[in-house]
Amino acid sequence: MRLKGQRKMGYYPTPPVVVERLRPFLEFPEEAVTCLDPCCGTGLALASLVREREAGTFGVELDAGRAKEAREILDRVLHSSFEETRISPGAFSLLFLNPPYDWEEGENSETSPAERKELTFLRSSVKHLQPDGVLVYLIPRIRLDERIARLLAYAFEDLSIYQFPEEVYEPFRQVCILGRKKTRDSQDPEEMSRLLEAVAGKFKELPARPRHRYTLPPGKKVPLFRSMKADLETLAAELMQSPLWKQLAPRADGFSSAMPSPPLPLHTGHLGLLMAAGCLNGVVGEGPDRHVVAGKVEKFTIESEEYREDGTHEARSLERYRVTIKLLLPDGEIRTLT
Numbered sequence: 001m002r003l004k005g006q007r008k009m010g011y012y013p014t015p016p017v018v019v020e021r022l023r024p025f026l027e028f029p030e031e032a033v034t035c036l037d038p039c040c041g042t043g044l045a046l047a048s049l050v051r052e053r054e055a056g057t058f059g060v061e062l063d064a065g066r067a068k069e070a071r072e073i074l075d076r077v078l079h080s081s082f083e084e085t086r087i088s089p090g091a092f093s094l095l096f097l098n099p100p101y102d103w104e105e106g107e108n109s110e111t112s113p114a115e116r117k118e119l120t121f122l123r124s125s126v127k128h129l130q131p132d133g134v135l136v137y138l139i140p141r142i143r144l145d146e147r148i149a150r151l152l153a154y155a156f157e158d159l160s161i162y163q164f165p166e167e168v169y170e171p172f173r174q175v176c177i178l179g180r181k182k183t184r185d186s187q188d189p190e191e192m193s194r195l196l197e198a199v200a201g202k203f204k205e206l207p208a209r210p211r212h213r214y215t216l217p218p219g220k221k222v223p224l225f226r227s228m229k230a231d232l233e234t235l236a237a238e239l240m241q242s243p244l245w246k247q248l249a250p251r252a253d254g255f256s257s258a259m260p261s262p263p264l265p266l267h268t269g270h271l272g273l274l275m276a277a278g279c280l281n282g283v284v285g286e287g288p289d290r291h292v293v294a295g296k297v298e299k300f301t302i303e304s305e306e307y308r309e310d311g312t313h314e315a316r317s318l319e320r321y322r323v324t325i326k327l328l329l330p331d332g333e334i335r336t337l338t
Protein backbone atom coordinates (compact mmCIF):
# COMPACT_ATOMS: atom_id res chain seq x y z
CA MET A 1 0.00 0.00 0.00
CA ARG A 2 1.50 3.34 -1.01
CA LEU A 3 1.30 6.40 1.19
CA LYS A 4 -1.59 8.78 0.60
CA GLY A 5 0.83 11.72 0.40
CA GLN A 6 2.74 9.99 -2.39
CA ARG A 7 -0.43 9.69 -4.42
CA LYS A 8 -0.89 13.43 -4.48
CA MET A 9 -1.04 14.68 -8.08
CA GLY A 10 -0.77 11.16 -9.46
CA TYR A 11 2.71 10.57 -8.07
CA TYR A 12 3.74 6.97 -8.68
CA PRO A 13 7.50 6.95 -9.11
CA THR A 14 9.05 4.47 -11.50
CA PRO A 15 10.18 1.48 -9.41
CA PRO A 16 14.03 1.25 -9.22
CA VAL A 17 13.98 -2.27 -10.71
CA VAL A 18 12.29 -0.89 -13.84
CA VAL A 19 14.94 1.84 -14.18
CA GLU A 20 17.69 -0.76 -13.75
CA ARG A 21 16.20 -2.92 -16.51
CA LEU A 22 15.62 0.01 -18.85
CA ARG A 23 19.20 1.28 -18.59
CA PRO A 24 20.79 -1.46 -20.78
CA PHE A 25 18.19 -0.75 -23.49
CA LEU A 26 19.82 2.62 -24.13
CA GLU A 27 22.98 3.02 -26.12
CA PHE A 28 24.72 6.36 -25.62
CA PRO A 29 26.76 8.15 -28.30
CA GLU A 30 30.15 9.69 -27.53
CA GLU A 31 28.63 13.15 -27.56
CA ALA A 32 26.43 14.41 -24.73
CA VAL A 33 22.71 13.66 -24.95
CA THR A 34 19.74 15.73 -23.77
CA CYS A 35 16.89 14.13 -21.83
CA LEU A 36 13.44 15.42 -20.91
CA ASP A 37 11.04 14.19 -18.22
CA PRO A 38 7.89 16.38 -18.49
CA CYS A 39 6.53 15.18 -15.10
CA CYS A 40 9.74 14.31 -13.32
CA GLY A 41 8.62 13.85 -9.70
CA THR A 42 11.77 13.97 -7.56
CA GLY A 43 13.88 13.42 -10.71
CA LEU A 44 15.24 10.15 -9.39
CA ALA A 45 14.05 7.95 -12.26
CA LEU A 46 15.62 10.09 -15.00
CA ALA A 47 18.81 10.77 -13.01
CA SER A 48 19.34 7.04 -12.39
CA LEU A 49 18.50 6.10 -15.96
CA VAL A 50 21.37 8.21 -17.35
CA ARG A 51 23.68 7.80 -14.35
CA GLU A 52 27.38 8.14 -15.19
CA ARG A 53 26.55 9.18 -18.74
CA GLU A 54 27.25 12.47 -20.47
CA ALA A 55 23.67 13.77 -20.32
CA GLY A 56 21.89 17.08 -19.82
CA THR A 57 18.76 16.34 -17.79
CA PHE A 58 15.65 18.52 -17.93
CA GLY A 59 12.54 18.05 -15.78
CA VAL A 60 9.17 19.68 -15.20
CA GLU A 61 7.20 19.02 -12.00
CA LEU A 62 3.96 20.46 -10.67
CA ASP A 63 4.52 19.69 -7.01
CA ALA A 64 6.78 22.26 -5.28
CA GLY A 65 8.42 19.81 -2.86
CA ARG A 66 9.25 17.26 -5.55
CA ALA A 67 10.47 19.99 -7.93
CA LYS A 68 12.83 21.18 -5.17
CA GLU A 69 14.21 17.67 -4.72
CA ALA A 70 14.56 17.25 -8.47
CA ARG A 71 16.68 20.42 -8.65
CA GLU A 72 19.30 18.63 -6.57
CA ILE A 73 19.82 15.86 -9.11
CA LEU A 74 18.70 17.13 -12.54
CA ASP A 75 20.42 19.92 -14.46
CA ARG A 76 17.35 22.09 -15.15
CA VAL A 77 13.98 21.84 -13.43
CA LEU A 78 10.85 23.93 -13.84
CA HIS A 79 8.36 23.99 -11.02
CA SER A 80 5.35 24.24 -13.30
CA SER A 81 2.58 22.39 -14.95
CA PHE A 82 3.94 20.94 -18.21
CA GLU A 83 1.00 22.49 -20.07
CA GLU A 84 2.32 25.92 -19.08
CA THR A 85 5.89 25.51 -20.28
CA ARG A 86 7.72 26.67 -23.36
CA ILE A 87 10.41 24.21 -24.38
CA SER A 88 12.47 23.99 -27.56
CA PRO A 89 10.95 21.53 -30.02
CA GLY A 90 13.08 18.79 -31.61
CA ALA A 91 15.93 19.22 -29.12
CA PHE A 92 15.95 16.08 -26.98
CA SER A 93 17.63 12.71 -27.48
CA LEU A 94 15.43 10.96 -24.90
CA LEU A 95 11.87 11.51 -23.69
CA PHE A 96 11.19 9.70 -20.44
CA LEU A 97 7.46 9.80 -19.80
CA ASN A 98 5.61 8.30 -16.85
CA PRO A 99 2.47 10.48 -16.83
CA PRO A 100 0.54 11.25 -13.63
CA TYR A 101 -2.07 8.70 -12.52
CA ASP A 102 -5.57 9.76 -11.66
CA TRP A 103 -7.14 6.45 -10.81
CA GLU A 104 -9.42 8.02 -8.26
CA GLU A 105 -11.20 10.00 -10.98
CA GLY A 106 -13.24 7.52 -13.00
CA GLU A 107 -10.99 4.61 -13.85
CA ASN A 108 -12.71 3.05 -16.78
CA SER A 109 -14.45 5.93 -18.42
CA GLU A 110 -13.50 6.65 -22.02
CA THR A 111 -13.12 10.32 -21.23
CA SER A 112 -11.63 10.04 -17.76
CA PRO A 113 -9.00 12.65 -16.87
CA ALA A 114 -6.48 9.84 -16.36
CA GLU A 115 -6.90 8.63 -19.92
CA ARG A 116 -6.71 12.14 -21.25
CA LYS A 117 -3.52 12.79 -19.30
CA GLU A 118 -1.71 9.76 -20.67
CA LEU A 119 -2.71 10.70 -24.17
CA THR A 120 -2.25 14.47 -23.86
CA PHE A 121 1.12 14.19 -22.12
CA LEU A 122 2.32 11.96 -24.95
CA ARG A 123 0.84 14.17 -27.65
CA SER A 124 2.27 17.39 -26.24
CA SER A 125 5.72 16.09 -25.36
CA VAL A 126 6.52 14.11 -28.54
CA LYS A 127 7.37 17.32 -30.40
CA HIS A 128 10.31 17.91 -28.08
CA LEU A 129 12.06 14.75 -29.28
CA GLN A 130 14.40 15.11 -32.21
CA PRO A 131 14.11 12.72 -35.17
CA ASP A 132 15.62 9.36 -34.12
CA GLY A 133 15.15 10.40 -30.50
CA VAL A 134 14.07 7.62 -28.15
CA LEU A 135 10.82 7.43 -26.22
CA VAL A 136 10.46 5.55 -22.94
CA TYR A 137 6.78 5.63 -22.07
CA LEU A 138 5.37 3.96 -18.94
CA ILE A 139 1.62 3.55 -18.58
CA PRO A 140 -0.88 1.19 -17.00
CA ARG A 141 -1.71 -1.46 -19.56
CA ILE A 142 -5.42 -0.65 -19.45
CA ARG A 143 -4.63 2.82 -20.81
CA LEU A 144 -2.94 1.52 -23.93
CA ASP A 145 -5.98 1.99 -26.13
CA GLU A 146 -6.49 2.52 -29.83
CA ARG A 147 -5.92 6.26 -29.70
CA ILE A 148 -2.57 5.90 -27.98
CA ALA A 149 -1.60 3.04 -30.31
CA ARG A 150 -2.50 5.19 -33.33
CA LEU A 151 -0.37 8.08 -32.08
CA LEU A 152 2.56 5.77 -31.33
CA ALA A 153 2.40 4.14 -34.76
CA TYR A 154 2.16 7.57 -36.40
CA ALA A 155 5.22 9.15 -34.76
CA PHE A 156 7.44 6.16 -33.84
CA GLU A 157 9.05 3.13 -35.39
CA ASP A 158 10.87 0.16 -33.93
CA LEU A 159 8.34 -0.01 -31.09
CA SER A 160 8.67 -2.57 -28.29
CA ILE A 161 6.30 -3.18 -25.40
CA TYR A 162 7.10 -5.06 -22.20
CA GLN A 163 5.25 -5.45 -18.99
CA PHE A 164 6.77 -4.42 -15.66
CA PRO A 165 8.71 -7.16 -13.82
CA GLU A 166 6.44 -9.45 -11.83
CA GLU A 167 7.43 -8.09 -8.42
CA VAL A 168 6.15 -4.59 -9.34
CA TYR A 169 3.46 -5.47 -11.90
CA GLU A 170 0.55 -5.20 -9.46
CA PRO A 171 -1.53 -3.19 -8.67
CA PHE A 172 -1.34 -0.99 -11.78
CA ARG A 173 -0.13 -3.54 -14.35
CA GLN A 174 2.11 -1.10 -16.14
CA VAL A 175 3.88 -1.56 -19.44
CA CYS A 176 7.04 0.06 -20.82
CA ILE A 177 6.89 1.20 -24.43
CA LEU A 178 10.12 2.02 -26.23
CA GLY A 179 10.32 3.51 -29.68
CA ARG A 180 12.40 5.64 -32.02
CA LYS A 181 10.91 8.83 -33.39
CA LYS A 182 10.37 8.75 -37.14
CA THR A 183 12.18 11.35 -39.23
CA ARG A 184 8.82 12.09 -40.82
CA ASP A 185 5.44 11.32 -39.20
CA SER A 186 3.39 8.86 -41.25
CA GLN A 187 0.56 6.47 -40.62
CA ASP A 188 1.93 2.98 -40.99
CA PRO A 189 -1.08 0.61 -41.22
CA GLU A 190 1.11 -2.47 -40.67
CA GLU A 191 2.75 -1.09 -37.54
CA MET A 192 -0.68 0.04 -36.39
CA SER A 193 -2.33 -3.39 -36.74
CA ARG A 194 0.75 -5.10 -35.21
CA LEU A 195 0.45 -2.74 -32.28
CA LEU A 196 -3.28 -3.27 -31.90
CA GLU A 197 -2.78 -7.04 -31.99
CA ALA A 198 -0.05 -6.75 -29.41
CA VAL A 199 -2.26 -4.58 -27.22
CA ALA A 200 -4.87 -7.32 -27.15
CA GLY A 201 -2.35 -10.06 -26.33
CA LYS A 202 0.23 -10.75 -23.63
CA PHE A 203 3.46 -8.88 -23.24
CA LYS A 204 6.80 -10.31 -22.23
CA GLU A 205 8.35 -9.08 -19.03
CA LEU A 206 10.96 -6.33 -19.31
CA PRO A 207 14.14 -8.42 -19.63
CA ALA A 208 17.26 -7.80 -17.55
CA ARG A 209 19.40 -8.31 -20.69
CA PRO A 210 17.79 -6.82 -23.78
CA ARG A 211 18.40 -8.31 -27.20
CA HIS A 212 17.60 -5.05 -28.91
CA ARG A 213 19.01 -1.64 -27.97
CA TYR A 214 18.02 1.94 -28.77
CA THR A 215 20.80 4.33 -29.76
CA LEU A 216 20.30 7.88 -28.57
CA PRO A 217 21.18 10.66 -31.02
CA PRO A 218 23.55 13.36 -29.70
CA GLY A 219 21.71 16.15 -27.86
CA LYS A 220 20.92 19.49 -29.41
CA LYS A 221 20.97 22.89 -27.74
CA VAL A 222 17.90 23.70 -25.65
CA PRO A 223 17.58 27.47 -25.96
CA LEU A 224 14.03 27.56 -24.66
CA PHE A 225 13.16 25.98 -21.33
CA ARG A 226 10.83 28.08 -19.25
CA SER A 227 7.47 28.24 -17.58
CA MET A 228 4.88 30.68 -18.88
CA LYS A 229 4.03 31.45 -15.25
CA ALA A 230 6.47 33.36 -13.07
CA ASP A 231 8.17 30.91 -10.74
CA LEU A 232 10.17 32.92 -8.21
CA GLU A 233 12.96 30.38 -7.85
CA THR A 234 13.44 30.07 -11.61
CA LEU A 235 13.26 33.84 -12.03
CA ALA A 236 15.87 34.31 -9.30
CA ALA A 237 18.14 31.70 -10.93
CA GLU A 238 17.73 33.31 -14.37
CA LEU A 239 18.33 36.79 -12.94
CA MET A 240 21.63 35.63 -11.46
CA GLN A 241 22.73 34.63 -14.99
CA SER A 242 21.75 37.97 -16.51
CA PRO A 243 24.71 40.13 -17.70
CA LEU A 244 22.75 43.25 -16.64
CA TRP A 245 22.36 41.91 -13.11
CA LYS A 246 26.09 41.22 -12.93
CA GLN A 247 26.68 44.94 -13.56
CA LEU A 248 23.94 46.11 -11.21
CA ALA A 249 24.50 43.69 -8.32
CA PRO A 250 27.59 45.41 -6.82
CA ARG A 251 25.71 48.73 -6.77
CA ALA A 252 22.50 47.22 -5.46
CA ASP A 253 24.43 45.78 -2.51
CA GLY A 254 24.82 49.20 -0.94
CA PHE A 255 21.08 49.86 -1.12
CA SER A 256 20.08 46.59 0.39
CA SER A 257 22.33 46.89 3.45
CA ALA A 258 20.45 47.88 6.60
CA MET A 259 20.93 51.45 7.81
CA PRO A 260 23.03 51.52 10.98
CA SER A 261 21.47 53.29 13.98
CA PRO A 262 22.98 56.74 14.55
CA PRO A 263 24.67 57.33 17.96
CA LEU A 264 22.70 60.61 18.44
CA PRO A 265 19.21 61.63 17.26
CA LEU A 266 19.29 63.00 13.71
CA HIS A 267 19.10 66.71 13.05
CA THR A 268 16.17 67.83 10.85
CA GLY A 269 18.67 68.67 8.10
CA HIS A 270 20.16 65.17 8.23
CA LEU A 271 16.70 63.66 8.08
CA GLY A 272 15.91 65.78 5.04
CA LEU A 273 19.10 64.62 3.31
CA LEU A 274 18.40 60.96 4.05
CA MET A 275 14.82 61.34 2.83
CA ALA A 276 15.96 63.10 -0.32
CA ALA A 277 18.43 60.30 -1.05
CA GLY A 278 15.56 57.80 -0.79
CA CYS A 279 17.21 56.05 2.17
CA LEU A 280 14.07 56.39 4.31
CA ASN A 281 11.59 55.38 1.60
CA GLY A 282 8.82 53.12 2.79
CA VAL A 283 6.07 52.93 5.40
CA VAL A 284 6.53 55.08 8.50
CA GLY A 285 4.43 56.05 11.51
CA GLU A 286 1.73 54.26 13.45
CA GLY A 287 -2.07 54.27 13.51
CA PRO A 288 -3.65 57.30 11.83
CA ASP A 289 -0.18 58.82 11.25
CA ARG A 290 0.95 55.83 9.18
CA HIS A 291 2.00 56.91 5.71
CA VAL A 292 4.34 56.07 2.84
CA VAL A 293 7.34 58.31 2.16
CA ALA A 294 9.31 58.56 -1.06
CA GLY A 295 12.08 61.09 -1.51
CA LYS A 296 13.96 62.06 -4.61
CA VAL A 297 16.17 64.77 -6.01
CA GLU A 298 15.09 66.30 -9.31
CA LYS A 299 17.20 68.36 -11.63
CA PHE A 300 15.64 71.46 -13.21
CA THR A 301 16.92 74.29 -15.41
CA ILE A 302 16.41 78.05 -15.02
CA GLU A 303 16.71 79.89 -18.32
CA SER A 304 17.35 83.66 -18.40
CA GLU A 305 18.14 86.21 -21.11
CA GLU A 306 19.72 89.65 -20.83
CA TYR A 307 19.52 92.35 -23.53
CA ARG A 308 22.19 94.99 -23.06
CA GLU A 309 22.09 98.63 -24.18
CA ASP A 310 25.00 98.09 -26.56
CA GLY A 311 22.75 95.68 -28.45
CA THR A 312 24.41 92.50 -27.23
CA HIS A 313 22.38 89.62 -25.86
CA GLU A 314 23.25 86.92 -23.33
CA ALA A 315 21.28 83.74 -22.69
CA ARG A 316 21.98 81.85 -19.46
CA SER A 317 20.99 78.38 -18.46
CA LEU A 318 21.39 77.39 -14.82
CA GLU A 319 20.96 73.82 -13.60
CA ARG A 320 19.64 73.38 -10.09
CA TYR A 321 18.57 70.45 -7.93
CA ARG A 322 15.31 70.29 -6.03
CA VAL A 323 14.55 67.92 -3.19
CA THR A 324 11.04 66.49 -3.36
CA ILE A 325 9.46 64.37 -0.70
CA LYS A 326 6.13 62.75 -1.46
CA LEU A 327 3.81 61.41 1.19
CA LEU A 328 0.96 58.99 0.56
CA LEU A 329 -1.55 59.41 3.41
CA PRO A 330 -3.96 56.68 4.61
CA ASP A 331 -6.94 58.42 2.95
CA GLY A 332 -5.20 58.26 -0.45
CA GLU A 333 -4.08 61.91 -0.50
CA ILE A 334 -0.64 62.50 -2.01
CA ARG A 335 1.21 65.44 -0.48
CA THR A 336 4.38 66.85 -2.06
CA LEU A 337 6.94 68.68 0.09
CA THR A 338 9.61 70.65 -1.75
Ligand SMILES: C[S@@+](CC[C@H](N)C(=O)[O-])C[C@H]1O[C@@H](n2cnc3c(N)ncnc32)[C@H](O)[C@@H]1O
Nearest residue numbers: 009012013014039040041045062081082098100
Ligand atom coordinates in the same frame (compact mmCIF):
# COMPACT_ATOMS: atom_id res chain seq x y z
C1 LIG B 1 3.69 9.03 -12.19
S1 LIG B 1 4.65 10.32 -11.48
C2 LIG B 1 6.18 10.11 -12.33
C3 LIG B 1 7.38 10.68 -11.62
C4 LIG B 1 8.73 10.38 -12.30
N1 LIG B 1 8.75 10.79 -13.67
C5 LIG B 1 9.03 8.91 -12.23
O1 LIG B 1 8.89 8.24 -13.24
O2 LIG B 1 9.39 8.44 -11.13
C6 LIG B 1 3.92 11.75 -12.22
C7 LIG B 1 4.39 13.09 -11.67
O3 LIG B 1 3.74 14.10 -12.46
C8 LIG B 1 3.49 15.23 -11.66
N2 LIG B 1 2.46 16.01 -12.34
C9 LIG B 1 1.09 15.92 -12.25
N3 LIG B 1 0.51 16.78 -13.10
C10 LIG B 1 1.51 17.45 -13.74
C11 LIG B 1 1.56 18.46 -14.73
N4 LIG B 1 0.45 18.95 -15.25
N5 LIG B 1 2.77 18.93 -15.15
C12 LIG B 1 3.92 18.42 -14.63
N6 LIG B 1 3.95 17.46 -13.67
C13 LIG B 1 2.77 16.97 -13.24
C14 LIG B 1 3.08 14.63 -10.32
O4 LIG B 1 3.25 15.57 -9.28
C15 LIG B 1 4.02 13.43 -10.23
O5 LIG B 1 5.18 13.78 -9.52
